[in-house]
Amino acid sequence: xxxxxxxxxxxxxxxxxxxxxxxxxxxxxxxxxxxxxxxxxxxxxxxxxxxxxxxxxxxxxxxxxxxxxxxxxxxxxxxxxxxxxxxxxxxxxxxxxxxxxxxxxxxxxxxxxxxxxxxxxxxxxxxxxxxxxxxxxxxxxxxxxxxxxxxxxxxxxxxxxxxxxxxxxxxxxxxxxxxxxxxx
Amino acid sequence: xxxxxxxxxxxxxxxxxxxxxxxxxxxxxxxxxxxxxxxxxxxxxxxxxxxxxxxxxxxxxxxxxxxxxxxxxxxxxxxxxxxxxxxxxxxxxxxxxxxxxxxxxxxxxxxxxxxxxxxxxxxxxxxxxxxxxxxxxxxxxxxxxxxxxxxxxxxxxxxxxxxxxxxxxxxxxxxxxxxxxxxxxxxxxxxxxxxxxxxxxxxxxxxxxxxxxxxxxxxxxxxxxxxxxxxxxxxxxxxxxxxxxxxxxxxxxxxxxxxxxxxxxxxxxxxxxxxxxxxxxxxxxxxxxxxxxxxxxxxxxxxxxxxxxxxxxxx
Numbered sequence: 392x393x394x395x396x397x398x399x400x401x402x403x404x405x406x407x408x409x410x411x412x413x414x415x416x417x418x419x420x421x422x423x424x425x426x427x428x429x430x431x432x433x434x435x436x437x438x439x440x441x442x443x444x445x446x447x448x449x450x451x452x453x454x455x456x457x458x459x460x461x462x463x464x465x466x467x468x469x470x471x472x473x474x475x476x477x478x479x480x481x482x483x484x485x486x487x488x489x490x491x492x493x494x495x496x497x498x499x500x501x502x503x504x505x506x507x508x509x510x511x512x513x514x515x516x517x518x519x520x521x522x523x524x525x526x527x528x529x530x531x532x533x534x535x536x537x538x539x540x541x542x543x544x545x546x547x548x549x550x551x552x553x554x555x556x557x558x559x560x561x562x563x564x565x566x567x568x569x570x571x572x573x574x575x
Numbered sequence: 576x577x578x579x580x581x582x583x584x585x586x587x588x589x590x591x592x593x594x595x596x597x598x599x600x601x602x603x604x605x606x607x608x609x610x611x612x613x614x615x616x617x618x619x620x621x622x623x624x625x626x627x628x629x630x631x632x633x634x635x636x637x638x639x640x641x642x643x644x645x646x647x648x649x650x651x652x653x654x655x656x657x658x659x660x661x662x663x664x665x666x667x668x669x670x671x672x673x674x675x676x677x678x679x680x681x682x683x684x685x686x687x688x689x690x691x692x693x694x695x696x697x698x699x700x701x702x703x704x705x706x707x708x709x710x711x712x713x714x715x716x717x718x719x720x721x722x723x724x725x726x727x728x729x730x731x732x733x734x735x736x737x738x739x740x741x742x743x744x745x746x747x748x749x750x751x752x753x754x755x756x757x758x759x760x761x762x763x764x765x766x767x768x769x770x771x772x773x774x775x776x777x778x779x780x781x782x783x784x785x786x787x788x789x790x791x792x793x794x795x796x797x798x799x800x801x802x803x804x805x806x807x808x809x810x811x812x813x814x815x816x817x818x819x820x821x822x823x824x825x826x827x828x829x830x831x832x833x834x835x836x837x838x839x840x841x842x843x844x845x846x847x848x849x850x851x852x853x854x855x856x857x858x859x860x861x862x863x864x865x866x867x868x869x870x871x872x873x874x875x876x877x878x879x880x881x882x883x884x885x886x887x888x889x890x
Contacts, residue, residue: 397806404809411816430882511707514886518706521660525883528661 413549420537421555427530428476431561434526435470435483438519442467442486445512449493452503459496463489480561483523490516531560581802605655609670614875615639620650620687624726631730634737634752642744643674643877644700646681646736648729653688659887662686663695673697673879680879681736683729692716693887694736701884703743704736709886712736720890 446460453460466486473479494513497503504510538557541550550556610617615635616628623631631648638644647670654662663684673680679699685692694709712735719728734752741748795804 394802397803401802401806401809404806404813408809408812408816411820434882510710514707514710515705518709518884518886521885521887522883524660525664525881 409545410549413546414553417540417546417550417553417555420533420540424530424533424537424558427526427533430526431523431530432479434519434522435479438516438523439467439470439486441512441516441519445493445509445516448506448508448512449497449503452500452506453496456496459489459493463493465489476561487520527561534558534560606666606669607651609876611875615645615647617647617649620652620685622650622685622687622725623648623729627726627730630751631733634733634749637749638737638740641746642679642740643677644679644681644740644744645673645877645879646683646733646740647672647876648683648685648733650685650687650729652686654686654691659684659686659689659691659693660883663693663885663887664881664883667695667697667879667881671876671878671880673699673877673881675878675880678879678881679740680877680881681740682881682885683732683736685729689889691887691889692720694732694885695881696884697879697881698884699879700740700743701882703739704885706884706886708739710888713886713888717888717890 442463446464449460463486466482466489469482470479470486473482497509540546541555542557607617607619613628613632616623616631618628635646638646649666663682666684667680667682671680672682677699678697680697681700681704682695683692684695692713694704694713696704696709712732715735716728716732719725719731737752738748741752792804792808795807798804799807
């Protein structure tokens with residue numbers, strides 16, 4: 392009698408210990424995902440914050456390109472207003488596109504391209520885009536690890552109880568992202 | 576009957592441990608292994624002359640001794656079609672350039688065959704070496720590289736970067752960094768004694784803990800029999816876990832960010848969270864998680880990370 396009680400106690404103990412370990416691993420995977428998303432947001436925000444400065448610098452050189460400039464400003468506003476990861480990804484991609492068009496137009500203004508302030512800003516923006524790429528890669532890696540944890544046995548049992556489901560990776564695909572090269 | 580139960584219990588325990596160990600992955604393709612000496616110049620393409628090499632090494636050593644900052648030059652042949660940005664970031668993180676807490680590493684990567692270079696800056700120095708400044712340094716290098724004065728170009732860039740690091744920490748810039756032609760001055764300030772455990776201490780601790788566990792296990796086994804002893808060990812394990820949970824509650828969730836000298840010594844940031852996740856593995860899970868990350872300490876690098884700051888270019 393006492394022997395079987397001991398066995399049951401041992402089995403219960405095993406289940407409990409495994410449960411605690413699992414809970415921690417699921418929880419820490421989720422925390423990691425959230426932390427990495429914060430990083431993505433930060434970096435996207437950082438680039439967006441450079442835009443007003445860029446626009447005011449560029450304005451002095453190209454008065455007749457209002458359309459490109461408003462596009463960039465509008466894209467920046469959308470980044471600031473984004474609420475969900477999906478919106479953030481879309482707004483960020485829009486900003487990337489608008490900046491690309493601005494750069495293409497800037498090709499026609501040699502004096503602008505030789506402006507020291509413009510050069511500096513474009514470098515900051517290029518660096519910012521690379522930071523976004525890195526943060527996004529880290530975020531997607533964290534999501535992948537989290538998804539493996541919550542969708543494979545035995546983590547899926549606990550994840551179900553905790554209400555955690557697999558997440559979609561950050562939408563913007565790697566191919567769409569290209570860091571504008573500043574050449575002089 | 577009894578034997579069957581024992582077999583099942585054994586199997587369950589083994590399966591648990593297998594789960595813990597299967598979770599490790601170490602994938603770092605085509606990044607050269609980190610050098611173990613002269614870590615500030617990993618000159619795989621022989622672009623740096625011996626004289627400049629010595630100067631760079633002494634500046635690098637001084638920066639490391641004073642601030643834990645690591646300014647590293649790496650020359651490689653080719654990126655194998657990869658972006659220099661992502662290659663530099665992978666190399667930076669794999670080697671762990673800079674202090675793990677301060678993240679104050681800087682990497683000057685040169686891919687000779689592809690005629691591309693990049694300065695990658697760790698989080699901690701992004702304020703001192705802005706992307707704009709990194710771009711300027713690369714512009715200065717470009718001219719030298721076009722006339723194939725590789726060594727001089729690298730040395731000049733190294734000085735410019737070192738200057739910013741000194742300024743960042745509010746220190747007067749040594750004359751060896753300001754003016755080029757001067758004999759290498761060895762660092763005068765002795766390295767600050769930090770509370771860091773040596774590698775042999777780790778081994779010592781592991782050895783002691785393994786012996787301890789074995790002794791306890793044998794005692795239990797001999798005195799009270801296998802099944803009860805296992806239950807006892809599990810009870811101890813549970814007790815430790817509950818203690819961990821209590822600690823977690825007491826520290827209001829800050830447990831993961833606390834510094835555990837003997838365990839998280841040279842750990843990467845990523846591994847800190849895993850400390851309490853392996854509850855059922857007992858003492859063995861500590862050693863397995865630590866040995867996987869020991870590669871960062873073997874090269875003398877501090878385990879720093881970078882978020883992709885810096886600038887790229889070509890010549």
